[in-house]
Amino acid sequence: MPAPPKVILITGASSGLGKAIGLRLAKAGHNVLGTSRQPQLGEGHGAFPLVAMDVTSDDSVNAAIAEVIQRTGRLDVVINNAGLGIQGPAEDITPELAARLLDTNLLGAHRVCRAALPQMRAQGGGLIINVTSVAGNFGLPYRSFYSASKAALERYTEALSTEVARFGIHALTVQPGEFNTNIAAARLKPDVISEANKPGYEKAMAILGGSMHYSRDPDELAQVVEKVINARRPKATYIVAQGVQRLSIVLKKVLPGRMFERMVRKHYE
Numbered sequence: 001m002p003a004p005p006k007v008i009l010i011t012g013a014s015s016g017l018g019k020a021i022g023l024r025l026a027k028a029g030h031n032v033l034g035t036s037r038q039p040q041l042g043e044g045h046g047a048f049p050l051v052a053m054d055v056t057s058d059d060s061v062n063a064a065i066a067e068v069i070q071r072t073g074r075l076d077v078v079i080n081n082a083g084l085g086i087q088g089p090a091e092d093i094t095p096e097l098a099a100r101l102l103d104t105n106l107l108g109a110h111r112v113c114r115a116a117l118p119q120m121r122a123q124g125g126g127l128i129i130n131v132t133s134v135a136g137n138f139g140l141p142y143r144s145f146y147s148a149s150k151a152a153l154e155r156y157t158e159a160l161s162t163e164v165a166r167f168g169i170h171a172l173t174v175q176p177g178e179f180n181t182n183i184a185a186a187r188l189k190p191d192v193i194s195e196a197n198k199p200g201y202e203k204a205m206a207i208l209g210g211s212m213h214y215s216r217d218p219d220e221l222a223q224v225v226e227k228v229i230n231a232r233r234p235k236a237t238y239i240v241a242q243g244v245q246r247l248s249i250v251l252k253k254v255l256p257g258r259m260f261e262r263m264v265r266k267h268y269e
Helices: 016-029 060-073 095-105 109-121 142-165 198-209 221-228 244-253 257-268
Strands: 007-010 031-036 048-052 079-080 125-130 169-176 237-240
Touching: 007 016, 007 060, 007 125, 016 031, 016 221, 031 060, 048 221, 060 244, 079 109, 095 109, 095 142, 109 125, 109 142, 109 169, 125 142, 125 221, 142 169, 169 221, 221 237, 244 257
Parallel strands: 007 031, 007 079, 031 048, 079 125, 125 169, 169 237
Antiparallel strands: none
16 A cells, blocks of 8 residues: 655755656655755756755755755655766876765765754654665776765665664665666766776776666656655665666675676676
8 A cells, every 4th residue: 555645855856866756756646845956957847846955065955954844844755866976097086076976975965864864753753765876786997986985875874774763764775777867977077087097998988888778767766766665664775777787786795706806897898
């Protein structure tokens, strides 16, 4: 039986996966609010309102959460979807560029959780869904800090889940594979790719750019999120990937480490 309508906040909901999740949940009758750094530039879907939020700013996050609670009186579900991609040889990623990514992908989710948890505690329960990635299961070449940020968010959520369970709050992760969104166009990149790393980097990016996984409909992920919200006892992690991506997660667990690395290198050669 579907869960009763809930107040749901989705970060990074003006486009891509966040928008797809919001559209499906709004259609199901939930009170959905999305966030965007520039809500006035949203894609005009009109199915749910957008609230201004910059997840890299404490003040912005706190103000947005306060606005949602003021509008609705509660906050049942938070979906931390806002995030950045990054590409480039690890050697060429400056600490400043890496910090920018981590500030969004890891600390951004943390800021939202910190702001939402007091309300969830006061109302006796809630659900936090942190959108990570299958990339958090292994280090993808030339996307080292993306893998690192998603792996960190996985471990953060695992710890948070134990801490908040006694308040009736569930925290979990959803790991999407590649979907048809604009994340590739918006990836952070170093200003300069070193000559030594350029051949391997360019070949890997050509392979990645031609990936068939990018054709998958974001609504596939939205359907899974809807099931999670309806679940009485949600799992700790939901993997939303097919083919070689899902298989790679299994192989990472069962193969010797160096053998798995050789398999990854062969894929990008």
